[in-house]
Amino acid sequence: MPDQLIKAMAADGRIRVVAAITTNLVAEACRRHQTSPTASAALGKALTGGVLLSESLLKDSKGSLTVRIIGNGPLGGVLVDAKANGAVRGYVAHPDIHLPPAESGTFDVGGAVGRQGTLSVTLDPGSGKPFSGTVELLSGELSDDFTHYMAASQQTPSAIALGIFVGREGDVEASGGLMVQMMPDAGDEIAWRLEQAVRELPAITELLRRGDTLDQILEKALSGFAFEIIERSEHIRFECQCSEDRVMRAIASLGPKEIQSIIEEDGKAEVRCHFCNEEYHLSRQQLEELLAS
Numbered sequence: 273m274p275d276q277l278i279k280a281m282a283a284d285g286r287i288r289v290v291a292a293i294t295t296n297l298v299a300e301a302c303r304r305h306q307t308s309p310t311a312s313a314a315l316g317k318a319l320t321g322g323v324l325l326s327e328s329l330l331k332d333s334k335g336s337l338t339v340r341i342i343g344n345g346p347l348g349g350v351l352v353d354a355k356a357n358g359a360v361r362g363y364v365a366h367p368d369i370h371l372p373p374a375e376s377g378t379f380d381v382g383g384a385v386g387r388q389g390t391l392s393v394t395l396d397p398g399s400g401k402p403f404s405g406t407v408e409l410l411s412g413e414l415s416d417d418f419t420h421y422m423a424a425s426q427q428t429p430s431a432i433a434l435g436i437f438v439g440r441e442g443d444v445e446a447s448g449g450l451m452v453q454m455m456p457d458a459g460d461e462i463a464w465r466l467e468q469a470v471r472e473l474p475a476i477t478e479l480l481r482r483g484d485t486l487d488q489i490l491e492k493a494l495s496g497f498a499f500e501i502i503e504r505s506e507h508i509r510f511e512c513q514c515s516e517d518r519v520m521r522a523i524a525s526l527g528p529k530e531i532q533s534i535i536e537e538d539g540k541a542e543v544r545c546h547f548c549n550e551e552y553h554l555s556r557q558q559l560e561e562l563l564a565s
């Protein structure tokens with residue numbers, strides 16, 4: 273089944289919800305980057321957080337959103353790039369970092385990312401100027417940090433829950449997230465009821481793991497509210513924009529001198545894409561053609 277995304281609203285539009293099951297997208301990213309279980313948890317949560325933000329902040333089907341998490345932990349930085357058309361990619365600087373579980377028994381994402389640092393989001397609406405916002409990390413656990421970003425930079429009180437379940441073999445078995453946003457005019461009563469509902473929601477990882485659908489998750493998150501589904505889609509996926517053509521252009525931009533020295537020293541070029549870990553091999557002949565053009 274492809275990954276799922278759902279958007280809903282309640283209380284006459286004063287509550288908005290975006291929820292996503294991102295298992296395929298996250299499993300593909302982790303497979304490509306050969307992440308340890310701890311790194312998978314961090315990358316998976318960051319990818320899902322990027323999806324929730326891009327789906328709620330990008331208005332049309334164009335534009336993109338980039339999340340940069342730079343913490344003081346051994347993972348050394350996480351980058352996620354989510355396009356409004358559903359193509360998502362990302363990586364962590366040190367995918368082999370693995371830590372013992374945290375006291376709660378869950379992956380120590382905060383320890384891997386680091387409890388101090390920053391989370392920055394750059395929003396490129398597709399037309400007009402990109403803009404960005406940065407917040408300090410609260411815990412490095414990412415759910416808190418994305419929530420903090422929404423409150424501080426977007427001035428929208430939100431609750432963001434990100435979950436991932438990695439099996440014994442290290443495979444990503446379930447991944448997803450939920451963002452509940454409250455519009456500024458929602459008022460105290462709605463805020464209080466929503467807080468109760470969100471507080472009583474079981475851990476998102478448990479819901480995903482036992483196979484709850486997004487509709488079921490939504491019903492629990494908005495328990496007591498009548499809600500309306502405004503969008504369902506299956507467009508989110510792992511997808512990178514790199515290609516041999518782009519690699520050729522990047523090498524061409526080094527200039528003839530540099531290309532000549534690559535030909536003389538190595539006789540070929542190997543380029544790896546950070547985002548998807550795809551490796552490109554350019555032969556001597558390709559480099560010489562590049563030089564000649």
Ligand SMILES: [Zn+2]
Nearest residue numbers: 512514545548
């Ligand atoms: Zn790539």
